[in-house]
Structures are given as C-alpha cells and as structure tokens.
Amino acid sequence: MDQIMLLGFGTKGWGGMLLLGMVMTFLVTFTALAIGAVLGALVAWARLSRSRLARFGGEAYTTVFRGVPELLVIYVVYFGGSTVVTSVGQLLGAEGFIGFPSFIAGALAVGVISGSYQAEVYRGAFQAVARGEIEAARSVGMPTLMRFRRIIAPQVMRFALPGLGNVWQLSLKDSALVSVTGLAELMRTSQVAAGSTRQYFLFYIAGGVLYLVMTSLSNQVFDRAEARVARSFRGGLGRG
Amino acid sequence: MADTARKSARGVAPLALSVKGIHKSFGQHQVLKGISLDAHEGDVISILGSSGSGKSTFLRCINLLETPDDGDITVAGEQVKLRRTGDGHLQPSDRKQVDRIRSELAMVFQSFNLWSHRTILENLIEAPVHVQKRPRAECILEAEALLEKVGIADKRNHYPAHLSGGQQQRAAIARALAMKPKAMLFDEPTSALDPELVGEVLKVMRTLAEEGRTMLVVTHEMGFARDVSSRVMFLHQGKVDAEGTPQEMFGDGGSERFRQFISNTIR
Numbered sequence: 001m002d003q004i005m006l007l008g009f010g011t012k013g014w015g016g017m018l019l020l021g022m023v024m025t026f027l028v029t030f031t032a033l034a035i036g037a038v039l040g041a042l043v044a045w046a047r048l049s050r051s052r053l054a055r056f057g058g059e060a061y062t063t064v065f066r067g068v069p070e071l072l073v074i075y076v077v078y079f080g081g082s083t084v085v086t087s088v089g090q091l092l093g094a095e096g097f098i099g100f101p102s103f104i105a106g107a108l109a110v111g112v113i114s115g116s117y118q119a120e121v122y123r124g125a126f127q128a129v130a131r132g133e134i135e136a137a138r139s140v141g142m143p144t145l146m147r148f149r150r151i152i153a154p155q156v157m158r159f160a161l162p163g164l165g166n167v168w169q170l171s172l173k174d175s176a177l178v179s180v181t182g183l184a185e186l187m188r189t190s191q192v193a194a195g196s197t198r199q200y201f202l203f204y205i206a207g208g209v210l211y212l213v214m215t216s217l218s219n220q221v222f223d224r225a226e227a228r229v230a231r232s233f234r235g236g237l238g239r240g
Numbered sequence: 241m242a243d244t245a246r247k248s249a250r251g252v253a254p255l256a257l258s259v260k261g262i263h264k265s266f267g268q269h270q271v272l273k274g275i276s277l278d279a280h281e282g283d284v285i286s287i288l289g290s291s292g293s294g295k296s297t298f299l300r301c302i303n304l305l306e307t308p309d310d311g312d313i314t315v316a317g318e319q320v321k322l323r324r325t326g327d328g329h330l331q332p333s334d335r336k337q338v339d340r341i342r343s344e345l346a347m348v349f350q351s352f353n354l355w356s357h358r359t360i361l362e363n364l365i366e367a368p369v370h371v372q373k374r375p376r377a378e379c380i381l382e383a384e385a386l387l388e389k390v391g392i393a394d395k396r397n398h399y400p401a402h403l404s405g406g407q408q409q410r411a412a413i414a415r416a417l418a419m420k421p422k423a424m425l426f427d428e429p430t431s432a433l434d435p436e437l438v439g440e441v442l443k444v445m446r447t448l449a450e451e452g453r454t455m456l457v458v459t460h461e462m463g464f465a466r467d468v469s470s471r472v473m474f475l476h477q478g479k480v481d482a483e484g485t486p487q488e489m490f491g492d493g494g495s496e497r498f499r500q501f502i503s504n505t506i507r
Binding site for chain 2: 136141142150155
C-alpha cells in the first residue's frame with residue numbers, strides 16, 4: 001500500500017515528479033533531434049559533396065561521434081561549456097564556478113550524436129531518390145533550390161522516416177545520460193526518488209516502465225506516419 | 241536568318257529549333273562528332289540509330305541535360321549562351337536562360353520519371369505553377385483537359401506507382417504538354433514498355449504529330465518513323481549517316497548502312 005502511495009500524486013508521492021521527468025526527457029530528446037536534424041543534413045550534404053575536403057569532414061564527423069561513448073560527449077559539452085562560461089564570467093567580474101545550463105548542454109550533446117546517425121539516414125535516403133526524377137525536374141527548368149525544396153527534400157523525408165524512428169529511440173535512451181549533469185529528466189528523477197525513499201527496485205522499475213511507455217508511444221507515431229506514406233509513395237517504401 | 245526567310249518564302253514554317261555542330265565526349269570516348277539539325281514548327285523528326293550511336297546524348301545536349309563540348313543551340317530564335325571555361329569545355333553562362341529554355345523544350349523520358357511523391361494531377365501542374373508561375377486554378381483546368389486527352393482522366397488522384405507503364409508514359413506526355421512547350425523531345429518513349437502497352441503511347445504521339453506539334457523523337461519504332469515523321473535522321477557513330485523524308489529514307493534514298501539497320505530491326 002505504502003509503495004503505491006509513493007508512486008501516487010499525494011504529498012508523499014513521487015508521481016508528479018516522475019511525470020515532470022518524462023516531460024523533460026521528451027523535451028531534451030525533441031530538442032536534440034532538431035539539432036541533430038540540422039547537423040545531420042549538413043553532414044549528409046558534405047558526405048555527398050563533390051569536394052574531397054567536405055567529404056573528409058563529413059566522414060570524420062560520423063566516425064568520431066558514432067565511435068566515442070555518448071557519456072564522454074556529454075561530459076565534454078557540459079564541463080567544457082562550463083569552463084568557457086566560467087572564464088567569460090571571470091572576465092566580467094563573477095567569482096567561482098558557473099555551470100553551463102544543463103538542458104542546453106544535454107540537448108546539444110545528444111543532438112551532436114543524433115546528428116551523426118541522422119546524417120547516415122539522410123545520405124541513404126537521398127541515394128534512394130530516383131536520379132531520373134531529379135533529371136525530370138531539371139528538364140522542366142526548375143532551379144537548384146526549387147528542385148531541392150519541391151522534389152528532393154520531400155522524398156528524402158519519406159525515405160528517411162523508418163531510419164529517423166530508430167534515431168529518435170536511440171536519442172530518447174541517450175537522454176538518460178544527461179542525468180549526470182543534474183538535469184531533472186526521467187532518469188535523474190527516478191534516481192533521486194529511489195535514493196531518498198530507499199525503494200530502489202520500485203523507482204527504477206517505474207522509471208523503466210515510463211521509458212517503455214514513451215518509446216512504444218513514439219513507435220506508434222512513426223508506424224502510422226510510415227503507413228500513411230506507404231499508401232501513396234511507390235506503393236510502399238520499396239523501389240517499384 | 242536568310243536561310244529561314246527563304247524557307248518561309250517557300251511556305252515552310254519558321255524555325256522552332258536549330259542546332260549546329262554538336263560535339264560531345266565522355267572521357268576519351270567521342271560520342272557526338274558534329275551533329276546539326278533544323279526543326280521547323282510542326283516538324284516531327286525521328287532520330288534513329290543503333291545503341292551507342294549517340295542519339296540519346298544528342299537529345300540531352302539540346303536541353304542541356306548534357307553540356308555539349310562544342311556547338312550552337314538556338315530555340316525559337318534565342319541562342320543559348322555558352323562560354324568556354326579554362327579547360328576548353330563549354331558551360332552555360334546564364335543559368336536562368338537555361339532554365340527558361342528547358343521549360344520551352346519539354347522532355348519525355350524512357351523511364352517516365354514522374355515524381356513519385358505527387359499524384360498524377362500534381363505532376364502535371366508542378367512546373368506550370370512553380371516554374372512558369374501561372375495561376376493554379378487555370379493550370380488545374382488545363383491539366384484535367386490534358387489527362388482527358390491522353391485517356392487517363394480517371395487517374396488524376398492516383399500516385400504514379402499505381403499506374404501501368406503505358407499510363408505513366410501518357411501521364412508524362414501530358415506533363416510535358418502542360419508546359420506549353422515550343423518543341424517536345426522524346427527519348428525512346430516506348431523502349432521501357434511491355435509490347436502490348438506500346439500502342440497506346442504511340443497513338444497519343446500520333447495525335448500530337450497531327451496537331452502540328454514540333455517533335456524530336458529518338459525511337460526504335462520504325463513504323464512511327466516511317467508513317468508519322470516528316471523527317472528521319474539516322475545516326476551512326478556520332479555522325480549523321482543519312483537524313484531525309486521517310487519516303488526517301490525508306491525508299492532508295494537512305495544509305496547502305498541505314499538499309500542494313502532497318503533489315504536488322506525488322507526481323
């Protein structure tokens with residue numbers, strides 16, 4: 001009975017805090033995905049570029065950020081960012097350690113990693129766009145930018161959808177590592193609740209269940225989007 | 241210009257398209273070795289040749305999907321501005337002009353190349369609305385009439401993937417017509433089709449020829465070349481081997497090589 005009270009929304013319950021943690025996890029992941037989309041698109045473009053230097057830069061980015069532990073990237077961004085903020089603060093006369101905002105640090109770190117995975121997704125999706133359709137766009141006199149906006153980008157997004165679903169799920173789980181910066185997202189809240197009530201099993205299992213709720217809900221969203229695209233687009237996502 | 245005036249005086253329509261001395265190489269391989277062609281308004285010119293003769297490349301040079309290494313292209317009196325780069329190759333010097341001229345030379349491809357993320361109707365109005373900036377409502381009305389004309393009005397809200405090859409190619413022809421082009425370029429429009437679907441596409445092309453549209457058709461359809469076109473051009477190894485009216489070409493006028501080509505084709 002007591003345990004149910006602990007998960008509830010009463011004065012002694014952690015339910016409200018856990019829900020807030022979920023919202024924070026969602027926000028960090030969503031922001032990270034958006035940052036990753038911009039970085040990923042740029043890196044994909046670099047990797048497809050004719051310039052050898054751009055290709056090298058793009059490849060270096062994906063190799064590095066897919067190859068090093070997520071936690072390390074988070075530490076680099078958070079403590080590195082804090083060092084910069086602190087020294088800027090000292091120049092302006094402030095004293096002592098100034099922390100880099102943990103939300104921004106977390107979203108940025110997860111976003112940078114997400115970008116390295118998204119880059120591969122976009123690159124593959126671009127290569128799936130039929131060359132002939134791009135040529136048809138050229139043949140009717142579409143300028144480069146219009147071609148990208150009207151023909152290439154919409155198709156890349158359709159082809160990228162299944163891959164983006166994967167990246168979203170990865171980023172959602174990566175966001176748990178942001179808890180090391182003290183950001184009160186779902187992982188950190190579960191940890192604090194478990195520690196202060198000594199109900200480790202209860203709260204870590206509750207946290208796990210809430211993560212599963214989030215991933216399965218978002219899976220459904222992606223599945224529905226894919227089904228919608230499949231109805232019209234080339235009779236499914238296969239080539240045809 | 242004097243040439244055009246003289247022909248006009250003889251009752252020949254003005255030039256829709258004039259191409260002179262097109263050369264094109266891919267690496268060491270010289271694909272086109274100086275090809276010229278004049279198309280007057282209403283001309284239907286069939287371009288024949290065995291594979292590798294350069295006929296598709298020639299067509300692609302005309303609307304600059306490939307940039308020729310040398311030569312002149314004039315569309316409805318307007319010459320395409322090309323400039324020579326440091327390494328001696330030509331390059332279009334005015335992208336806007338290239339885009340405008342492309343929109344006046346609608347191309348129909350072997351593999352249809354309809355935009356797979358758009359419905360048939362959306363495919364038809366895409367370029368008129370976004371490239372030519374014409375009013376959407378007007379474009380939709382015209383597109384519906386064109387779909388009626390090529391016999392697939394009932395497919396307007398379908399996606400290309402749900403159409404047969406013949407229907408897709410007819411939709412692609414309608415998409416080309418929607419641009420109100422000065423000339424149409426057909427790049428082997430029936431080569432990717434199952435034999436039983438070839439007829440429906442050729443029928444549409446026949447209708448267009450009868451309407452007096454200017455058409456350049458790269459094809460393997462001897463019947464179309466003989467019965468529909470006003471002129472036949474036979475390419476061999478990047479050069480014009482023989483050229484003339486269908487009567488001349490399929491009579492005694494064609495070259496020895498052309499006669500051999502036809503006898504190999506009709507088996």
